[in-house]
Amino acid sequence: MYFKNILETIGNTPMVKLNKVAATIPCTVLGKIETFNPGHSIKDRMALKMVEDAEAAGNLKPGGTIIECTSGNTGMGLAIAGCVKGYKCIFTTTDKQSKEKMDILKAVGAEVIVCPTNVTAEDPRSYYSVAERLSKEIPNSYWFNQYDNPSNAIAHYETTGPEIWEQTEGKITHLVVGVGTGGTISGTAKYLKEQNPNVKIWGVDTYGSVFKKYHETGEFDEKEIYPYITEGIGEDILPKNVDFSVIDHFEKVSDKDGAVVARRLAKEEGILLGYSCGSAMAGVLQMKDKFKEDDLVVVIFHDHGSRYVGKIYNDDWMRERGFMDDELKVLDLINMKDSKEFITVNHNDNVRTVLNLMRDKDISQLPVMENEKMVGSIAEATILSFILDNPMVNAEKAVKEIMQDAFPEVPMDTSFSALGRYITKKIPAVVSKDKSGAMHIITKYDIIQAV
Numbered sequence: 001m002y003f004k005n006i007l008e009t010i011g012n013t014p015m016v017k018l019n020k021v022a023a024t025i026p027c028t029v030l031g032k033i034e035t036f037n038p039g040h041s042i043k044d045r046m047a048l049k050m051v052e053d054a055e056a057a058g059n060l061k062p063g064g065t066i067i068e069c070t071s072g073n074t075g076m077g078l079a080i081a082g083c084v085k086g087y088k089c090i091f092t093t094t095d096k097q098s099k100e101k102m103d104i105l106k107a108v109g110a111e112v113i114v115c116p117t118n119v120t121a122e123d124p125r126s127y128y129s130v131a132e133r134l135s136k137e138i139p140n141s142y143w144f145n146q147y148d149n150p151s152n153a154i155a156h157y158e159t160t161g162p163e164i165w166e167q168t169e170g171k172i173t174h175l176v177v178g179v180g181t182g183g184t185i186s187g188t189a190k191y192l193k194e195q196n197p198n199v200k201i202w203g204v205d206t207y208g209s210v211f212k213k214y215h216e217t218g219e220f221d222e223k224e225i226y227p228y229i230t231e232g233i234g235e236d237i238l239p240k241n242v243d244f245s246v247i248d249h250f251e252k253v254s255d256k257d258g259a260v261v262a263r264r265l266a267k268e269e270g271i272l273l274g275y276s277c278g279s280a281m282a283g284v285l286q287m288k289d290k291f292k293e294d295d296l297v298v299v300i301f302h303d304h305g306s307r308y309v310g311k312i313y314n315d316d317w318m319r320e321r322g323f324m325d326d327e328l329k330v331l332d333l334i335n336m337k338d339s340k341e342f343i344t345v346n347h348n349d350n351v352r353t354v355l356n357l358m359r360d361k362d363i364s365q366l367p368v369m370e371n372e373k374m375v376g377s378i379a380e381a382t383i384l385s386f387i388l389d390n391p392m393v394n395a396e397k398a399v400k401e402i403m404q405d406a407f408p409e410v411p412m413d414t415s416f417s418a419l420g421r422y423i424t425k426k427i428p429a430v431v432s433k434d435k436s437g438a439m440h441i442i443t444k445y446d447i448i449q450a451v
Protein backbone atom coordinates (compact mmCIF):
# COMPACT_ATOMS: atom_id res chain seq x y z
CA MET A 1 0.00 0.00 0.00
CA TYR A 2 1.38 3.41 -0.88
CA PHE A 3 0.24 6.99 -1.35
CA LYS A 4 0.38 8.44 -4.84
CA ASN A 5 2.13 11.57 -3.57
CA ILE A 6 2.96 13.26 -0.26
CA LEU A 7 -0.22 15.38 -0.31
CA GLU A 8 -2.30 12.25 0.29
CA THR A 9 -0.66 11.83 3.71
CA ILE A 10 -2.11 15.09 5.04
CA GLY A 11 -4.57 14.71 7.93
CA ASN A 12 -5.70 11.73 10.04
CA THR A 13 -3.26 12.74 12.75
CA PRO A 14 -3.13 10.87 16.07
CA MET A 15 -4.65 11.97 19.35
CA VAL A 16 -2.52 11.30 22.45
CA LYS A 17 -3.44 11.45 26.14
CA LEU A 18 -1.37 13.94 28.10
CA ASN A 19 -0.34 12.42 31.38
CA LYS A 20 2.25 14.28 33.44
CA VAL A 21 1.69 17.81 32.10
CA ALA A 22 -2.07 17.42 32.60
CA ALA A 23 -1.73 15.77 36.03
CA THR A 24 -3.37 18.74 37.80
CA ILE A 25 -6.38 18.76 35.46
CA PRO A 26 -9.32 16.77 36.87
CA CYS A 27 -10.35 15.28 33.49
CA THR A 28 -8.78 13.59 30.45
CA VAL A 29 -6.79 15.92 28.19
CA LEU A 30 -5.94 14.74 24.68
CA GLY A 31 -3.46 16.38 22.33
CA LYS A 32 -4.23 16.34 18.60
CA ILE A 33 -0.68 16.01 17.31
CA GLU A 34 -0.60 17.85 14.00
CA THR A 35 3.16 17.43 13.65
CA PHE A 36 2.37 14.14 11.89
CA ASN A 37 1.41 16.06 8.75
CA PRO A 38 4.14 15.96 6.07
CA GLY A 39 5.01 19.64 6.57
CA HIS A 40 4.99 19.01 10.34
CA SER A 41 2.08 21.36 10.98
CA ILE A 42 -1.70 21.55 10.85
CA LYS A 43 -1.41 24.22 8.16
CA ASP A 44 -0.80 21.54 5.49
CA ARG A 45 -4.54 20.90 5.63
CA MET A 46 -5.65 24.42 4.77
CA ALA A 47 -2.75 25.02 2.36
CA LEU A 48 -3.83 22.09 0.18
CA LYS A 49 -7.47 23.13 0.40
CA MET A 50 -6.63 26.73 -0.60
CA VAL A 51 -4.61 25.46 -3.59
CA GLU A 52 -7.33 23.05 -4.72
CA ASP A 53 -10.03 25.71 -4.38
CA ALA A 54 -7.91 28.29 -6.23
CA GLU A 55 -7.34 25.78 -9.04
CA ALA A 56 -11.05 25.01 -9.24
CA ALA A 57 -11.92 28.73 -9.32
CA GLY A 58 -9.32 29.35 -12.04
CA ASN A 59 -7.29 31.67 -9.79
CA LEU A 60 -4.25 29.39 -9.90
CA LYS A 61 -3.28 28.27 -13.37
CA PRO A 62 -0.64 25.79 -14.55
CA GLY A 63 2.89 27.10 -14.08
CA GLY A 64 1.57 29.88 -11.81
CA THR A 65 3.18 31.44 -8.74
CA ILE A 66 1.79 30.98 -5.23
CA ILE A 67 2.18 34.11 -3.08
CA GLU A 68 1.44 34.15 0.62
CA CYS A 69 2.24 36.00 3.82
CA THR A 70 3.09 33.33 6.35
CA SER A 71 4.74 32.84 9.72
CA GLY A 72 6.18 29.71 8.10
CA ASN A 73 3.80 26.82 8.48
CA THR A 74 1.25 27.80 5.83
CA GLY A 75 4.21 28.45 3.57
CA MET A 76 5.47 24.93 4.18
CA GLY A 77 2.09 23.43 3.29
CA LEU A 78 1.84 25.59 0.16
CA ALA A 79 5.42 24.76 -0.83
CA ILE A 80 4.76 21.03 -0.57
CA ALA A 81 1.65 21.44 -2.74
CA GLY A 82 3.68 23.64 -5.09
CA CYS A 83 6.38 20.96 -5.46
CA VAL A 84 3.87 18.23 -6.25
CA LYS A 85 1.66 20.35 -8.51
CA GLY A 86 4.38 22.42 -10.22
CA TYR A 87 3.86 25.94 -8.84
CA LYS A 88 6.56 28.44 -7.89
CA CYS A 89 6.24 29.86 -4.36
CA ILE A 90 7.09 33.32 -3.00
CA PHE A 91 6.47 33.90 0.69
CA THR A 92 6.64 37.06 2.76
CA THR A 93 7.35 36.54 6.45
CA THR A 94 8.26 38.69 9.46
CA ASP A 95 11.67 39.16 11.01
CA LYS A 96 10.54 37.65 14.31
CA GLN A 97 10.01 34.17 12.83
CA SER A 98 12.61 31.54 13.62
CA LYS A 99 15.49 31.10 11.15
CA GLU A 100 14.68 27.40 11.02
CA LYS A 101 11.25 28.18 9.52
CA MET A 102 12.77 30.33 6.78
CA ASP A 103 15.50 27.77 6.00
CA ILE A 104 12.90 25.01 5.77
CA LEU A 105 10.85 27.03 3.27
CA LYS A 106 13.94 27.58 1.13
CA ALA A 107 14.76 23.87 1.38
CA VAL A 108 11.50 23.05 -0.41
CA GLY A 109 12.26 25.54 -3.16
CA ALA A 110 10.39 28.64 -2.01
CA GLU A 111 11.63 32.22 -2.22
CA VAL A 112 11.35 33.96 1.16
CA ILE A 113 11.09 37.74 1.66
CA VAL A 114 11.57 38.94 5.24
CA CYS A 115 9.52 42.00 6.25
CA PRO A 116 9.61 44.06 9.50
CA THR A 117 7.36 42.86 12.36
CA ASN A 118 6.84 46.18 14.08
CA VAL A 119 4.85 48.00 11.41
CA THR A 120 1.08 48.21 11.04
CA ALA A 121 -0.70 45.83 8.65
CA GLU A 122 -1.48 48.79 6.33
CA ASP A 123 2.17 49.88 6.17
CA PRO A 124 3.53 49.17 2.65
CA ARG A 125 6.46 47.32 4.29
CA SER A 126 4.23 44.88 6.24
CA TYR A 127 4.22 41.28 5.15
CA TYR A 128 0.55 41.54 4.19
CA SER A 129 1.14 44.60 1.97
CA VAL A 130 4.25 43.18 0.30
CA ALA A 131 2.43 39.92 -0.56
CA GLU A 132 -0.50 41.88 -2.01
CA ARG A 133 1.79 44.13 -4.06
CA LEU A 134 3.80 41.18 -5.45
CA SER A 135 0.60 39.41 -6.51
CA LYS A 136 -0.29 42.49 -8.58
CA GLU A 137 3.19 42.80 -10.09
CA ILE A 138 3.94 39.16 -10.93
CA PRO A 139 1.98 37.75 -13.89
CA ASN A 140 0.10 34.47 -13.38
CA SER A 141 0.47 34.72 -9.61
CA TYR A 142 -2.13 34.37 -6.86
CA TRP A 143 -2.08 35.71 -3.30
CA PHE A 144 -3.95 33.28 -1.07
CA ASN A 145 -4.41 35.64 1.90
CA GLN A 146 -4.99 32.94 4.51
CA TYR A 147 -6.45 35.54 6.88
CA ASP A 148 -9.55 36.14 4.82
CA ASN A 149 -9.60 33.09 2.50
CA PRO A 150 -12.68 30.97 3.37
CA SER A 151 -10.93 27.76 2.19
CA ASN A 152 -8.77 28.03 5.33
CA ALA A 153 -11.61 27.45 7.83
CA ILE A 154 -13.41 25.08 5.44
CA ALA A 155 -10.37 22.74 5.46
CA HIS A 156 -10.80 22.33 9.21
CA TYR A 157 -14.58 22.02 8.96
CA GLU A 158 -14.08 19.17 6.49
CA THR A 159 -11.15 17.35 8.13
CA THR A 160 -9.98 18.45 11.60
CA GLY A 161 -13.48 18.69 13.07
CA PRO A 162 -14.72 15.27 11.85
CA GLU A 163 -11.47 13.59 12.93
CA ILE A 164 -11.75 14.96 16.48
CA TRP A 165 -15.43 14.01 16.68
CA GLU A 166 -14.67 10.44 15.58
CA GLN A 167 -11.52 10.03 17.67
CA THR A 168 -13.38 11.09 20.83
CA GLU A 169 -16.49 9.09 19.82
CA GLY A 170 -18.47 12.31 20.18
CA LYS A 171 -17.46 12.70 23.84
CA ILE A 172 -15.41 15.88 23.47
CA THR A 173 -16.57 18.62 25.86
CA HIS A 174 -13.87 21.29 25.33
CA LEU A 175 -11.68 22.26 22.38
CA VAL A 176 -8.67 24.46 23.14
CA VAL A 177 -6.86 26.04 20.17
CA GLY A 178 -4.30 28.77 19.57
CA VAL A 179 -5.75 31.44 17.28
CA GLY A 180 -3.89 33.19 14.46
CA THR A 181 -5.80 33.45 11.19
CA GLY A 182 -8.67 31.75 13.03
CA GLY A 183 -9.06 29.05 10.39
CA THR A 184 -8.32 26.15 12.73
CA ILE A 185 -10.59 27.19 15.58
CA SER A 186 -13.48 28.46 13.42
CA GLY A 187 -13.72 25.51 11.02
CA THR A 188 -13.19 22.86 13.69
CA ALA A 189 -15.58 24.56 16.11
CA LYS A 190 -18.31 24.95 13.49
CA TYR A 191 -18.24 21.22 12.79
CA LEU A 192 -18.12 20.21 16.46
CA LYS A 193 -20.89 22.62 17.50
CA GLU A 194 -23.08 21.26 14.69
CA GLN A 195 -22.66 17.80 16.23
CA ASN A 196 -23.09 19.02 19.82
CA PRO A 197 -23.80 22.71 20.54
CA ASN A 198 -22.61 22.22 24.13
CA VAL A 199 -18.97 21.65 23.16
CA LYS A 200 -17.04 24.59 24.64
CA ILE A 201 -14.57 26.29 22.29
CA TRP A 202 -11.71 28.16 23.93
CA GLY A 203 -9.26 30.21 21.91
CA VAL A 204 -5.74 30.85 23.13
CA ASP A 205 -4.49 34.40 22.54
CA THR A 206 -1.27 36.26 23.35
CA TYR A 207 -0.60 39.43 25.32
CA GLY A 208 -0.12 42.03 22.58
CA SER A 209 -3.04 40.75 20.47
CA VAL A 210 -6.52 42.17 19.88
CA PHE A 211 -8.65 39.00 19.97
CA LYS A 212 -9.66 38.65 23.63
CA LYS A 213 -10.73 42.25 24.16
CA TYR A 214 -12.58 42.35 20.84
CA HIS A 215 -14.42 39.12 21.72
CA GLU A 216 -15.43 40.43 25.14
CA THR A 217 -16.25 44.05 24.34
CA GLY A 218 -16.62 44.35 20.57
CA GLU A 219 -13.93 47.03 20.63
CA PHE A 220 -10.88 46.83 18.37
CA ASP A 221 -8.46 48.39 20.84
CA GLU A 222 -5.17 49.43 19.29
CA LYS A 223 -3.75 49.85 22.81
CA GLU A 224 -3.86 46.05 23.11
CA ILE A 225 -1.31 45.76 20.29
CA TYR A 226 2.38 45.52 21.15
CA PRO A 227 5.24 43.23 20.10
CA TYR A 228 5.35 39.74 21.56
CA ILE A 229 7.56 36.73 21.02
CA THR A 230 5.14 33.79 20.67
CA GLU A 231 4.87 32.65 17.03
CA GLY A 232 1.72 31.73 15.11
CA ILE A 233 -1.00 33.06 17.42
CA GLY A 234 -2.43 36.47 18.29
CA GLU A 235 -3.02 39.22 15.73
CA ASP A 236 -3.04 42.97 15.22
CA ILE A 237 -5.89 42.63 12.72
CA LEU A 238 -9.28 40.89 12.72
CA PRO A 239 -8.98 38.16 10.06
CA LYS A 240 -12.25 37.17 8.38
CA ASN A 241 -11.44 33.56 9.30
CA VAL A 242 -11.99 34.23 13.00
CA ASP A 243 -15.66 33.42 13.58
CA PHE A 244 -16.12 35.00 17.01
CA SER A 245 -19.63 33.54 17.26
CA VAL A 246 -18.34 29.96 17.67
CA ILE A 247 -15.70 30.88 20.26
CA ASP A 248 -16.87 30.80 23.88
CA HIS A 249 -13.81 32.26 25.57
CA PHE A 250 -10.34 33.64 24.81
CA GLU A 251 -7.52 32.99 27.27
CA LYS A 252 -4.35 35.07 27.04
CA VAL A 253 -1.07 33.29 27.67
CA SER A 254 2.27 35.05 28.25
CA ASP A 255 5.35 34.51 26.10
CA LYS A 256 7.09 32.97 29.09
CA ASP A 257 4.34 30.53 30.03
CA GLY A 258 3.97 29.30 26.43
CA ALA A 259 7.69 28.61 26.20
CA VAL A 260 7.92 26.96 29.61
CA VAL A 261 4.97 24.63 28.96
CA ALA A 262 6.26 23.68 25.48
CA ARG A 263 9.49 22.59 27.18
CA ARG A 264 7.49 20.58 29.72
CA LEU A 265 5.57 18.81 26.92
CA ALA A 266 8.91 17.83 25.37
CA LYS A 267 10.57 16.70 28.61
CA GLU A 268 7.61 15.15 30.41
CA GLU A 269 5.50 13.72 27.57
CA GLY A 270 8.25 13.17 24.97
CA ILE A 271 6.33 15.28 22.44
CA LEU A 272 8.52 17.91 20.78
CA LEU A 273 6.15 20.71 19.79
CA GLY A 274 6.13 24.31 18.63
CA TYR A 275 5.83 27.48 20.71
CA SER A 276 2.07 27.98 20.25
CA CYS A 277 1.45 24.39 21.40
CA GLY A 278 3.00 25.36 24.73
CA SER A 279 0.68 28.37 24.79
CA ALA A 280 -2.37 26.20 24.05
CA MET A 281 -1.47 23.78 26.84
CA ALA A 282 -0.64 26.68 29.19
CA GLY A 283 -4.15 27.96 28.42
CA VAL A 284 -5.58 24.58 29.50
CA LEU A 285 -3.55 24.75 32.73
CA GLN A 286 -4.68 28.34 33.43
CA MET A 287 -8.31 27.22 33.06
CA LYS A 288 -7.98 24.03 35.11
CA ASP A 289 -10.55 25.05 37.72
CA LYS A 290 -13.24 25.21 35.03
CA PHE A 291 -13.04 21.48 34.18
CA LYS A 292 -15.09 18.71 35.75
CA GLU A 293 -14.05 15.07 36.17
CA ASP A 294 -16.13 13.78 33.25
CA ASP A 295 -14.99 16.42 30.78
CA LEU A 296 -12.93 15.47 27.75
CA VAL A 297 -10.59 18.20 26.59
CA VAL A 298 -8.91 18.23 23.19
CA VAL A 299 -6.05 20.64 22.65
CA ILE A 300 -4.74 21.12 19.13
CA PHE A 301 -0.97 21.12 18.79
CA HIS A 302 -0.20 23.06 15.63
CA ASP A 303 3.43 22.43 14.75
CA HIS A 304 6.71 20.68 15.48
CA GLY A 305 9.43 21.70 17.93
CA SER A 306 12.22 21.34 15.37
CA ARG A 307 11.27 24.84 14.13
CA TYR A 308 12.21 26.28 17.54
CA VAL A 309 15.46 24.55 18.56
CA GLY A 310 17.32 27.87 18.45
CA LYS A 311 14.61 29.55 20.52
CA ILE A 312 12.46 27.98 23.23
CA TYR A 313 14.56 24.80 23.29
CA ASN A 314 17.78 26.78 23.72
CA ASP A 315 18.60 27.51 27.39
CA ASP A 316 20.55 30.67 26.60
CA TRP A 317 17.67 32.08 24.52
CA MET A 318 15.29 31.35 27.41
CA ARG A 319 17.60 32.96 29.97
CA GLU A 320 18.18 36.09 27.90
CA ARG A 321 14.42 36.68 28.06
CA GLY A 322 14.13 35.85 31.75
CA PHE A 323 12.09 32.71 30.98
CA MET A 324 14.23 30.32 33.06
CA ASP A 325 13.45 30.16 36.74
CA ASP A 326 16.32 27.81 37.50
CA GLU A 327 19.60 29.17 38.80
CA LEU A 328 22.63 29.20 36.52
CA LYS A 329 25.18 26.50 37.19
CA VAL A 330 28.93 26.41 36.52
CA LEU A 331 28.19 24.23 33.49
CA ASP A 332 25.93 26.97 32.05
CA LEU A 333 28.57 29.63 32.66
CA ILE A 334 31.10 27.50 30.77
CA ASN A 335 28.69 26.99 27.88
CA MET A 336 28.20 30.75 27.64
CA LYS A 337 31.93 31.45 27.28
CA ASP A 338 33.15 32.42 23.81
CA SER A 339 36.40 30.51 24.27
CA LYS A 340 36.56 27.27 26.20
CA GLU A 341 40.37 27.04 25.95
CA PHE A 342 41.99 26.23 29.32
CA ILE A 343 45.09 28.43 29.24
CA THR A 344 47.78 27.76 31.84
CA VAL A 345 51.41 28.60 32.59
CA ASN A 346 54.20 26.37 33.86
CA HIS A 347 55.53 27.07 37.35
CA ASN A 348 59.01 27.60 35.87
CA ASP A 349 57.82 30.19 33.32
CA ASN A 350 59.11 33.66 34.07
CA VAL A 351 57.04 36.73 34.84
CA ARG A 352 57.69 38.23 31.38
CA THR A 353 56.29 35.13 29.63
CA VAL A 354 53.22 35.19 31.84
CA LEU A 355 52.60 38.91 31.20
CA ASN A 356 52.98 38.39 27.45
CA LEU A 357 50.50 35.53 27.52
CA MET A 358 48.01 37.58 29.54
CA ARG A 359 48.33 40.44 27.08
CA ASP A 360 48.02 38.20 23.98
CA LYS A 361 45.01 36.31 25.29
CA ASP A 362 43.45 39.30 27.05
CA ILE A 363 43.16 37.51 30.40
CA SER A 364 43.92 38.65 33.93
CA GLN A 365 44.57 35.39 35.80
CA LEU A 366 46.02 31.98 35.04
CA PRO A 367 46.37 28.59 36.71
CA VAL A 368 49.99 27.59 37.30
CA MET A 369 50.85 23.97 36.46
CA GLU A 370 53.61 21.55 37.40
CA ASN A 371 53.53 18.17 35.61
CA GLU A 372 49.84 18.46 34.64
CA LYS A 373 48.96 19.33 38.24
CA MET A 374 47.64 22.69 39.29
CA VAL A 375 50.06 24.02 41.91
CA GLY A 376 49.12 27.67 42.09
CA SER A 377 47.62 30.68 40.38
CA ILE A 378 48.86 33.97 39.13
CA ALA A 379 46.86 37.16 38.67
CA GLU A 380 47.70 40.42 36.91
CA ALA A 381 47.30 42.28 40.19
CA THR A 382 49.87 40.01 41.92
CA ILE A 383 52.39 40.59 39.16
CA LEU A 384 51.80 44.32 39.27
CA SER A 385 52.31 44.57 43.05
CA PHE A 386 55.42 42.34 42.73
CA ILE A 387 56.92 44.68 40.14
CA LEU A 388 55.99 47.80 42.12
CA ASP A 389 57.44 46.36 45.34
CA ASN A 390 60.60 45.11 43.62
CA PRO A 391 61.42 47.66 40.93
CA MET A 392 65.03 46.45 40.72
CA VAL A 393 64.13 42.79 40.15
CA ASN A 394 63.92 41.89 36.51
CA ALA A 395 61.02 40.08 34.92
CA GLU A 396 63.00 36.84 34.54
CA LYS A 397 61.88 35.66 37.97
CA ALA A 398 60.04 32.31 37.87
CA VAL A 399 56.34 32.56 38.47
CA LYS A 400 56.47 29.85 41.16
CA GLU A 401 58.20 32.36 43.42
CA ILE A 402 55.34 34.79 43.42
CA MET A 403 52.31 32.63 42.65
CA GLN A 404 49.37 32.30 45.01
CA ASP A 405 47.25 29.33 46.01
CA ALA A 406 45.65 27.30 43.20
CA PHE A 407 42.12 28.37 42.23
CA PRO A 408 39.46 26.36 44.09
CA GLU A 409 38.06 23.43 42.07
CA VAL A 410 34.26 23.21 42.13
CA PRO A 411 31.82 20.63 40.69
CA MET A 412 30.10 21.47 37.37
CA ASP A 413 26.69 21.61 39.05
CA THR A 414 27.73 24.29 41.56
CA SER A 415 25.04 26.94 41.53
CA PHE A 416 25.59 30.59 40.70
CA SER A 417 24.92 31.76 44.26
CA ALA A 418 27.20 29.09 45.74
CA LEU A 419 30.05 30.49 43.65
CA GLY A 420 30.01 33.51 45.93
CA ARG A 421 31.59 31.34 48.63
CA TYR A 422 34.65 30.76 46.46
CA ILE A 423 35.12 33.88 44.39
CA THR A 424 36.24 36.74 46.60
CA LYS A 425 38.33 39.90 46.37
CA LYS A 426 41.44 37.72 46.64
CA ILE A 427 40.30 34.74 44.54
CA PRO A 428 39.35 35.90 41.04
CA ALA A 429 38.44 32.49 39.56
CA VAL A 430 37.48 28.87 40.13
CA VAL A 431 38.18 25.83 37.98
CA SER A 432 35.95 22.87 37.18
CA LYS A 433 36.42 19.53 35.43
CA ASP A 434 33.84 18.31 32.88
CA LYS A 435 32.81 14.68 32.29
CA SER A 436 35.49 14.26 29.60
CA GLY A 437 38.14 15.25 32.15
CA ALA A 438 38.83 18.64 30.51
CA MET A 439 39.44 21.58 32.86
CA HIS A 440 37.62 24.92 32.58
CA ILE A 441 38.08 28.23 34.32
CA ILE A 442 35.32 30.59 35.48
CA THR A 443 36.50 34.10 36.22
CA LYS A 444 34.87 37.17 37.73
CA TYR A 445 34.65 38.49 34.18
CA ASP A 446 32.71 35.38 33.01
CA ILE A 447 30.25 35.82 35.87
CA ILE A 448 29.68 39.49 35.03
CA GLN A 449 29.18 38.55 31.38
CA ALA A 450 26.61 35.91 32.32
CA VAL A 451 24.68 38.36 34.48
Ligand SMILES: Cc1ncc(COP(=O)(O)O)c(C=O)c1O
Nearest residue numbers: 073180181182183184232276302
Ligand atom coordinates in the same frame (compact mmCIF):
# COMPACT_ATOMS: atom_id res chain seq x y z
C1 LIG B 1 2.48 27.54 14.99
C2 LIG B 1 1.10 28.02 14.75
N1 LIG B 1 0.25 27.97 15.77
C3 LIG B 1 -1.01 28.42 15.65
C4 LIG B 1 -1.47 28.94 14.45
C5 LIG B 1 -2.88 29.46 14.38
O1 LIG B 1 -3.69 28.73 13.51
P1 LIG B 1 -4.81 29.48 12.69
O2 LIG B 1 -4.11 30.38 11.72
O3 LIG B 1 -5.56 28.43 12.00
O4 LIG B 1 -5.62 30.28 13.64
C6 LIG B 1 -0.60 29.00 13.37
C7 LIG B 1 -1.01 29.59 12.09
O5 LIG B 1 -0.22 29.86 11.23
C8 LIG B 1 0.71 28.51 13.51
O6 LIG B 1 1.59 28.54 12.50
